[in-house]
């Protein structure tokens with residue numbers, strides 16, 4: 059069966075034909091490609107086409123598809139069984155490795171997704187502070203837990219409503235929404251809700267609604283406000299962790315969060331999420347502390363083995379390669395776009411993340427995104443797909459460079475673009 063036939067079948071079996079909405083190619087006037095294989099920087103679909111992959115499973119595959127050392131670790135782990143629901147030493151190796159390298163982390167708890175990590179961090183922040191409300195920023199994505207499926211309301215500053223049906227008004231009441239970059243607004247929210255705010259949650263490098271790079275002064279201001287009001291600062295580094303250097307944005311900026319959440323890269327492409335921080339906060343979690351959290355498949359030994367090798371391979375030289383690969387990719391794409399009807403685009407880059415967007419304006423919050431971005435992205439996505447280049451299938455998603463996108467792949471990218 060080809061991709062079209064598989065999608066037709068899938069529409070009958072699965073809501074919208076997909077297990078995660080962004081995969082549906084909604085608004086892109088074509089059906090999703092069904093991928094049957096990936097290797098290095100490439101993926102192959104059921105129609106026999108291959109593509110240079112810039113989605114990379116939305117981030118986890120920092121070394122490319124089927125990295126041989128990660129594959130070997132997975133196979134080796136399988137030989138011992140793939141879940142015990144009991145104590146094992148494999149998760150300790152990953153925990154020890156991460157804790158040894160990131161100075162503000164004393165303890166870590168593994169789970170199976172980024173959403174679970176943020177969900178745990180929300181409960182933990184509430185449990186630690188005894189307060190109910192959290193601050194979230196417009197344009198930051200933190201997974202699909204109810205507390206985060208909240209958008210700015212149409213009423214007063216800080217009011218909010220659910221962005222999904224099924225999320226109660228009660229949930230929306232406890233999530234306060236601010237605009238990225240607007241420290242004054244955050245100050246006002248703290249003053250309006252004295253002793254009620256448990257934590258600020260932020261993607262320190264917001265990369266789920268375009269790439270909305272923040273001033274360090276803003277992040278620093280949030281740190282100070284949290285200290286002043288005895289609230290926690292939580293960095294959601296599910297996308298930026300282990301990508302913008304090993305210690306993510308916390309390490310890059312020197313701004314230390316009280317809790318950090320990880321996902322994506324931490325499992326090397328296997329399902330892993332984590333919450334980490336100092337012992338004094340982490341020990342609020344059960345069974346020591348009063349905040350409950352659990353998981354049948356948490357600390358899964360195969361996923362732990364994959365994550366460990368994935369992270370061990372992230373040497374300083376690897377980061378250099380990762381970033382320089384991405385810089386070259388962006389240069390090649392930009393050059394082609396400028397001369398082929400996409401001169402309205404700029405390509406924003408931060409390390410190995412890049413974001414082509416149809417405006418020359420500076421972007422630092424979602425109000426800066428251009429109105430015609432969906433139509434313009436459709437045009438770009440379509441040409442790229444026809445040329446064998448797979449961008450993440452949505453105007454709001456960033457592109458992911460990898461260590462596998464080496465000079466040979468970049469040469470191929472150039473050929474595909476210009477032919």
Ligand SMILES: *Cc1c(COP(=O)(O)O)cnc(C)c1O
Pocket residue numbers: 170171172173174176199200201202261266294295296297321322331
């Ligand atoms: C992807 C992402 C999540 C959600 O992780 P899942 O593994 O998809 O549940 C949460 N926060 C950020 C910043 C993310 O990029």
